[in-house]
Amino acid sequence: MLYRADFHIHSCLSPCASLEMSPSAIVEQARLAGLNALALSDHNCAFNLPAFDACCRQAGIECLLGMEVTSVEEAHMLCLFDQLDAAMEFGDAIYTSLPEVRNQPERFGDQPIVAEDEEILGFADKYLISASTFDISTLVDMVHALGGLFVPAHIDRAVFGIISQLGFLPEEDFDAVELTPRGDLSLAGRYPVMRNSDSHQLDSVGSGYTEFDLPCLSVAALKEALKSSGNLP
Amino acid sequence: MKISELESEIGFECLQAEYEDAVLSGGYTSDLLSDVMANAEEGSVLVTIQAHKNTVAVASLTGVAAIVFCNNRPVGEEVIDAASQEGIAVFLTGDSQFLATAAIARHLEQ
Numbered sequence: 084m085l086y087r088a089d090f091h092i093h094s095c096l097s098p099c100a101s102l103e104m105s106p107s108a109i110v111e112q113a114r115l116a117g118l119n120a121l122a123l124s125d126h127n128c129a130f131n132l133p134a135f136d137a138c139c140r141q142a143g144i145e146c147l148l149g150m151e152v153t154s155v156e157e158a159h160m161l162c163l164f165d166q167l168d169a170a171m172e173f174g175d176a177i178y179t180s181l182p183e184v185r186n187q188p189e190r191f192g193d194q195p196i197v198a199e200d201e202e203i204l205g206f207a208d209k210y211l212i213s214a215s216t217f218d219i220s221t222l223v224d225m226v227h228a229l230g231g232l233f234v235p236a237h238i239d240r241a242v243f244g245i246i247s248q249l250g251f252l253p254e255e256d257f258d259a260v261e262l263t264p265r266g267d268l269s270l271a272g273r274y275p276v277m278r279n280s281d282s283h284q285l286d287s288v289g290s291g292y293t294e295f296d297l298p299c300l301s302v303a304a305l306k307e308a309l310k311s312s313g314n315l316p
Numbered sequence: 317m318k319i320s321e322l323e324s325e326i327g328f329e330c331l332q333a334e335y336e337d338a339v340l341s342g343g344y345t346s347d348l349l350s351d352v353m354a355n356a357e358e359g360s361v362l363v364t365i366q367a368h369k370n371t372v373a374v375a376s377l378t379g380v381a382a383i384v385f386c387n388n389r390p391v392g393e394e395v396i397d398a399a400s401q402e403g404i405a406v407f408l409t410g411d412s413q414f415l416a417t418a419a420i421a422r423h424l425e426q
Contacts, residue, residue: 155368156349218368220394249370250353251377 086300088120089113089292090147091161091236091261091279096131098192098211101284105201106135108285110142116289120300122163124149126211127181129174130196136167137199145300151236152177153214154222158248159236161261161279162226165302169229176225180216181209219245223256232258232302237281239266246270259309264291275309317423319382319405322361326419328384331391332399332406338381343424345417349374356380363416367391372398381405384420386413 092109093100106123113121121144123135132148139146148170149163164170185208186194194207217225219235226233235245238252238260245260246252252260252272259275262268268276280291297304320337323330341359346352347366356362358379364371367389375383382405385391391408399406409416 156366156370218370218392220369247350248348250350250374253370253373 084297084299086120086145086295086297087118087289087292088122088277088295088300089116089118089280089282089289090120090122090149090163090234090277091124091151091281091291092121092288093125093151093281093283094123094131094135095193095195095197096125096128096207096211097283098186098188098194099126099283100192102193102195103285104283105197106131106138107199107201109135109282109288110138110144112285112288113144114142118144118289118292120145120147120295122147122149124151124161124163126151127153127177127213127215128194128207128211129171129178130207132167132170132174134197134199141199147232147300147302150174150177152217152222153212153243154219155214155216156219156245156248157214157243158219158245159243160219160222160245161234161236162222163232163234163302163305164226164229165300166230169231173225173229173231177215177217178207178209181211181213184210184213186210219253220255227256230302232305234259234261234277236261237263237266239263239270258306275312277309317420317426319361321423322382322384322405322407322420325423328407328409328416330405331408332396332404334400335381335403335405340381340424343417343420344380345413347413352380353378361420363413363420365389365413367395369394369398371395372402372404375399375404376402382407384409384416386411386416
């Protein structure tokens, strides 16, 4: 089956994202944009994944459950799972490792945890733009141990990409690297590439996507496809 | 000022002592490794809180001779192993980057 996938979308939980980005609104917008595979990937937090998973099921859209983790190098890493419990376990470890810095909503934006029907269940207390205590190599091991996919995010960006932080793309067991929709393919080196929207507001959902021909949407199937794709997209 | 004097004169704790002692060419302080890559000089000391093995990789690429990790950041075995392979001296201090840099700068001037 041909999947048109956008695996990097922030919900309202991310303080930098629009409050209109409820899981249900994202799923509806994704359908309008012609996507049939999605991932939610909030900054350093998994609290909106259960609602997102439920909304995707209701809409019949297949999804991965992710997070955009800030490594100790302050580089952004897209971590994608196909099992909710694995994603929540990983999310717990990341959120626990964040420093005890409280969010200041009036300054940084709200971090609401929402249900499938957009009811606000609470707020994430810690400021989610902080960095976790885990370095990139450790994160790769943690994600793989939980059956996930590890993809350094927007490596072509001038800020918070692995190249902007380190000055180079290290040799690691990355499943792919992510480029922005028009990012320079030559930066990817030997790694397979995916492109996503990194949406923080509804109208950009699907503005970046990657097409995958897969038997089903799973981490195993994606790993296989990425391995054989080279860096085509 | 020699590399070994980071310990004997300033009091930083030496975590990786397999290095060839030499006179430091200068120093560079930054937590953004792409900036270190662009601006650090060969034979200098790097002052940073980025205590992970990619810092050693950047030090090795730029010829940085010694690294001082600040704020008592935890330093993993893999960091020490990588630095030992590259012959890069590694030190740890509870000082901030500001204080560590000031201390090194005073000694470099002498």
